[in-house]
Amino acid sequence: MIDMTQFLAQMQEVLEIEDRTLSPDEKFRELPEWSSLAYLSTIAMIDDQYNVIISPADFRELQTFGDIARALEKRKA
């Protein structure tokens, strides 16, 4: 099981958000901090922490932080 609190903290670090915490239902693509470089940082973090790679086509379907966490869980299983 992916620890959602931990995953959100990791995403917060990737996006360099310090003044608030993230929620699983938040749409990451709508955040001002989301960018092509943030996407690459996310890929790097997921590779480091979970040893998982999500293809660009699959990633395009994901909308919320919870979606990413569930995609990770599916690939880790």
Next chain:
Amino acid sequence: MSVQHIANVRIAGVSAAVPKRTLDIKESSAFPHEKAREDFVQKVGIERVRRHGGNMTCADMCQKAAEELMQKLGWAPDEIDLLVFSAQSREYIQPATACVLHGKMGLSSKCACFDIALGCSGWVYGLAVVAGLIRGGGFQKALLLCGDSEPTGEEHPTRADLPIFGDAGTATAFVFDQDAPEIVAEMCTDGTGYEAIIFRSGGMRQPVTAEDLEYRVDPFGHKHRGIDMEMDGVSVFLFAIARATQAVKAMLQRTASRVDLIDYFLFHQANKMINEQIRRKCKIPVEKCPLSLQDFGNTNSGTIPLTMVTRIREQLMESSSRKIIACGFGVGLSWGAVSFETRRLVIPPLIEM
């Protein structure tokens, strides 16, 4: 298996030439706001690149680097029996750039010349091919030329809109030597990814039309023409962190080596995040992975020799040997790793043109 164990070949020297002209990221107009610029410098790791400004090509810089190196090695032009140009910045579609340089450098008619049509894996592939040809003794002295140049030499609005590419030309000299330590090379390919980095028009599949000269916006939001390079950055990033890591780990295993027994890991440099990812996954200390991209950007097949010249020159010139694993990866998709030892390399200081 595309693995070669190559005896009888020694790397004699390496040199690099770059334009004097510097494009500082601080002065680039490519960023929509300051934060984007800061993020770029911090994450991609590029602070400045060299740009020629319209008066030279990759081949010119390679020629300068090669001639300087030959002079320092005491090699006469008619002694060179193999010249390989391994880069995507070719002078013409045909003839081969190596042939053009052969004429300009006044080499012998008994010198074999050809290009390897690869990009960022070009130095590693070139090394494997050149060393493979020398090992039998049929060739004695060879030069491998690698690097890159932007078509206009100016800040280019079409390559993913960001100043990630720099200009450079390098030369690596090889010599037949029966006392040379073994070189081990692996060359790999994933041709299903051929579209990840592509110049679509200009070849036989898609000859240039008037439309190819007009700017369009691609699915990634980048503005470019049909004749320009297209790159799917995310796919390339995923490819690089997976394949390069795999290749480096396999090379360590194959040579019965360990990270602590290797002096330097020289990786192609396109984006610091890729290099950091490979380094962390292979558990390599940061001081063993010298980077030159902060000052020169991505110089295509030139990044590895340019790093040797600008970051570890003194160490490679010493009489004690240095063990190195290098890995190149890019357009193709093509990648490779090589393990070699250096000793008393001849390395002229960085040449500025």
